[in-house]
Amino acid sequence: MTQRSHDLSRRTLLAGSAALAATAWAPRGAAAQGAAIRLGTLTPLTGAGGSYGPSMRKAMEWVVSEVNAAGGALGRKIELVSEDDQTNPEAAVRAARKLIDVDKVAAIMGTWASAVTTAVAPLCWESKTFLTTVSGSDTITQLPHLGYLVRTQPNTQLQIGKLGEFILSLKSKRVFVLAAQTPFAAPSQKRLSEILPKGGSELVGGVIYDKDKTTFRSEIDQALRAKPDMIYLNGYTPDTTVVLKELFKAGYTGAKIAQGYAVNQKLLDSVPAEVTDGTYTATPSPAVDSPGYKRLAKFLGAADLDPYSCQCHDHASLVILAIAKAKGEATGTAVKDNVRKISQGSGVKVDNAVEGLKLLAQGKEINYEGASGPCDFTETGDIIDCKIRYDVAEKGAFKLVKLL
Amino acid sequence: MTEVAQLLVNGLVAGTILAVPAIGFTAIYAVLRFPNFTVASHATIGAFAGYVANTAGGFPAWAAVGVAFLVAGVAGVINDEVVLKPLRPSGALTAAIAAVALTIALENVIRFIWGNDLRGYALPLRRDWQWAGLRIGPQQVENLVIAAVAMGALFLFLAFTRTGKAMRAVADNPTLAGIKGINAEMVARLVNFVGMGLAGIGGMLLGLDTSIDPLTGFRVILSVFAAAVVGGLGSIPGAVVGALAIGVAEELSLLSLAPAYRTAVGFVAILLVLTVRPRGILGERAF
Numbered sequence: 137m138t139q140r141s142h143d144l145s146r147r148t149l150l151a152g153s154a155a156l157a158a159t160a161w162a163p164r165g166a167a168a169q170g171a172a173i174r175l176g177t178l179t180p181l182t183g184a185g186g187s188y189g190p191s192m193r194k195a196m197e198w199v200v201s202e203v204n205a206a207g208g209a210l211g212r213k214i215e216l217v218s219e220d221d222q223t224n225p226e227a228a229v230r231a232a233r234k235l236i237d238v239d240k241v242a243a244i245m246g247t248w249a250s251a252v253t254t255a256v257a258p259l260c261w262e263s264k265t266f267l268t269t270v271s272g273s274d275t276i277t278q279l280p281h282l283g284y285l286v287r288t289q290p291n292t293q294l295q296i297g298k299l300g301e302f303i304l305s306l307k308s309k310r311v312f313v314l315a316a317q318t319p320f321a322a323p324s325q326k327r328l329s330e331i332l333p334k335g336g337s338e339l340v341g342g343v344i345y346d347k348d349k350t351t352f353r354s355e356i357d358q359a360l361r362a363k364p365d366m367i368y369l370n371g372y373t374p375d376t377t378v379v380l381k382e383l384f385k386a387g388y389t390g391a392k393i394a395q396g397y398a399v400n401q402k403l404l405d406s407v408p409a410e411v412t413d414g415t416y417t418a419t420p421s422p423a424v425d426s427p428g429y430k431r432l433a434k435f436l437g438a439a440d441l442d443p444y445s446c447q448c449h450d451h452a453s454l455v456i457l458a459i460a461k462a463k464g465e466a467t468g469t470a471v472k473d474n475v476r477k478i479s480q481g482s483g484v485k486v487d488n489a490v491e492g493l494k495l496l497a498q499g500k501e502i503n504y505e506g507a508s509g510p511c512d513f514t515e516t517g518d519i520i521d522c523k524i525r526y527d528v529a530e531k532g533a534f535k536l537v538k539l540l
Numbered sequence: 541m542t543e544v545a546q547l548l549v550n551g552l553v554a555g556t557i558l559a560v561p562a563i564g565f566t567a568i569y570a571v572l573r574f575p576n577f578t579v580a581s582h583a584t585i586g587a588f589a590g591y592v593a594n595t596a597g598g599f600p601a602w603a604a605v606g607v608a609f610l611v612a613g614v615a616g617v618i619n620d621e622v623v624l625k626p627l628r629p630s631g632a633l634t635a636a637i638a639a640v641a642l643t644i645a646l647e648n649v650i651r652f653i654w655g656n657d658l659r660g661y662a663l664p665l666r667r668d669w670q671w672a673g674l675r676i677g678p679q680q681v682e683n684l685v686i687a688a689v690a691m692g693a694l695f696l697f698l699a700f701t702r703t704g705k706a707m708r709a710v711a712d713n714p715t716l717a718g719i720k721g722i723n724a725e726m727v728a729r730l731v732n733f734v735g736m737g738l739a740g741i742g743g744m745l746l747g748l749d750t751s752i753d754p755l756t757g758f759r760v761i762l763s764v765f766a767a768a769v770v771g772g773l774g775s776i777p778g779a780v781v782g783a784l785a786i787g788v789a790e791e792l793s794l795l796s797l798a799p800a801y802r803t804a805v806g807f808v809a810i811l812l813v814l815t816v817r818p819r820g821i822l823g824e825r826a827f
C-alpha cells in the first residue's frame with residue numbers, strides 16, 4: 137500500500153514536471169508566430185524601499201496586462217520578469233545579471249535607490265539593455281550610459297533647487313542638513329549652500345551618517361550645537377524615524393523638512409503625532425489631474441498614489457510604445473532610439489499604452505504624457521520639468537501647503 | 541569638554557546594552573567552541589517577541605523583556621538542536637557558516653510574518669533629562685538598569701548555583717567535566733537557552749529606544765562580535781569590558797571621524813586585538 141501510493145505520487149510528480157517543462161518551453165514554441173517581448177522589473181520589494189516596490193511592480197504588471205488584453209504590441213504578447221533589488225546594490229547586480237543574461241530582457245524598469253541604479257546601470261549599457269529608473273541622484277545621468285537610461289524622477293539639482301526656494305519662503309535663517317550616506321547626500325548639501333545665501337539664509341552645517349546605525353544621539357548633538365532653526369532630514373524612512381524621535385527627545389523645537397519618500401504616511405502612523413507635527417515634506421508630484429493617474433489610482437484602489445508607482449506605470453508604457461515604434465524590434469537599442477520619438481514632440485497626446493499602440497498602428501505620431509507627468513527627456517535622460525508638492529504633518533496626517 | 545562628556549555618556553549606555561548580547565555570544569563560544577552568529581537573528585526574535593507582548597499583550601517594558609528572554613531562549617535551543625548540533629562534529633568553521641545561513645533564514649521568517657516595516661513599542665515618548673549641558677533619556681536609564689539586572693542575575697547564577705558551576709566547568713575543561721559526570725549535552729542546551737535569551741533581551745533593548753525591523757539584530761552583530769573578541773572570546777567579564785570599550789570607542793571616534801565611518805571602529809578593534817593581543821583583554825577564561 138505504501139509502495140503503491142509512493143509510485144502514484146512519483147507518477148504525478150513526473151506528469152507535473154512534464155507539464156511544467158511544457159509551459160516553460162511554450163514561449164519559445166510560439167517564437168515562430170512572434171515571440172513574446174520580455175521586459176524586466178527591478179524594484180525594491182525588501183529593504184529601505186520595501187514599502188514602495190510592491191506597488192511599483194503592480195503598476196507595471198497592470199500596464200502589461202492591459203496591453204496583452206488588447207492583443208499585445210504588434211500582435212506580440214508582453215512578458216514581464218520581476219526581480220527584487222532588496223534596496224541593496226549587491227543584490228540588485230545579481231538580479232540584473234539574471235534579467236540580462238538568462239531572461240534576455242529588452243529593458244529593466246523601476247530601480248529605486250540611487251545606489252542601486254548606479255550599480256546596475258553599467259551592466260545595462262554594456263549589454264545594450266535599456267534602463268528606466270526613479271532615482272534622483274545627479275550622478276546617475278552623468279554616467280557614460282550612451283543613451284541607454286532615462287529617469288522620470290527630477291534630479292537633485294532640480295529638486296534641491298526648488299526645496300531651497302521653499303525653505304527661503306519659510307524665512308528660515310540657519311539651516312542644518314542631517315543626511316544618510318547616499319550618492320545624493322553631498323551634492324544636495326552643496327546645492328543648498330549655493331541657493332540659501334541668495335535669500336539671506338545660510339547653511340550652518342551638515343552631518344552625513346551611516347543609516348544602518350540604531351541610534352543617532354551623537355549626530356544630533358552635533359546638529360544642535362550649530363543652533364539651527366531648520367533641519368533638512370535627507371534620509372530614508374527607517375533612519376529618519378529614529379532621527380525624528382531623537383530630535384524630539386533632545387528638545388529641538390525648530391522647523392524640519394524632509395523628502396516625501398522618507399516622511400510618509402507609514403512613518404506618521406508609526407510615531408506619536410507630537411514627534412512629526414510641523415515637519416514639512418517635499419514630493420515630486422505626479423500628474424494628479426491626468427486621466428492616466430486616475431485610472432491607475434482606480435486600479436490600485438488608492439486615492440493618493442505615491443510618485444514611484446505613477447512613474448513605473450509610465451516606464452512600462454514608454455518602453456512598450458518605443459518597441460512598437462521600432463516596428464516590434466524588442467531590443468534595448470531600439471528603445472533607446474525610439475523612446476523620445478513617442479514621449480515628446482508634436483504628435484497626438486496619449487496617456488496610456490493601449491491607445492498609443494492603436495495610433496502607432498495607424499501610422500500616426502504620438503506624444504506620451506503619463507500618470508507621473510509630461511515624460512519629456514533631455515539628451516542625457518533627465519526629466520525636463522516636474523511639479524513639487526509641499527505638505528506639512530499635522531496630528532498624524534499631511535496637509536497640502538503648496539504646489540510649486 | 542561637554543562634548544567629550546556627552547559622547548562618554550552615550551558610549552557607556554550603548555556599551556551596556558551591547559554587553560548583553562555579547563555575553564550571550566561569548567558564553568556559547570565558551571561552551572560549544574564556535575562563533576554562533578545566530579545571535580543576530582535571535583536578538584531580532586527577542587525584539588519581536590517583546591514587541592508582541594508589549595503591543596498586543598499590554599506588558600510594560602520590563603515584563604516584555606522577560607518574554608523576549610524566554611522566546612529567544614527557547615528558539616535558540618530548538619534551532620541549535622535541529623540545525624547546528626548535527627553540524628558541530630564537522631568543525632567550528634562548518635558550524636559558523638551554518639550559523640550565518642541560519643541567521644539569514646530566521647531573519648526572513650520574521651520578514652515573512654511581520655514584513656519590512658519599522659515597528660515601535662507602545663511606550664510613551666519622553667523628553668530627555670538635561671543637566672549641565674549633558675542629556676540622557678529616561679528610556680536609556682531604564683535600559684541601563686534592565687541590562688545591569690540581567691547581567692547581575694547571570695553572574696549570580698554562574699557563581700552560586702550548581703548548574704552555573706557545571707556550565708563553567710564544561711567551558712574550562714570539557715573532558716574533566718565529563719569525567720566528573722556533568723552531562724555536556726544538557727549544559728549545551730542550557731547555554732543556548734541562556735545565551736540566546738540574552739541576545740533576545742539585547743535585541744529588545746536596542747529597539748526600545750528606537751524601533752525594530754527584521755534587520756535589528758543583524759545591524760549590531762559586528763559590534764557584538766567585536767566586543768567579544770576585544771574582551772577575549774569565551775570570557776564573560778571580557779564581553780562586558782569589550783562591549784563598554786567598543787561602545788565608548790564608537791562614540792569617541794566621532795571627535796575625529798565623520799559619523800558615516802563609525803562602523804569601521806568595530807573592524808579596526810578586531811584587527812588591532814587580533815594583531816597585538818589575540819587572546820583579548822581578559823584572556824579566554826570563562827569566568
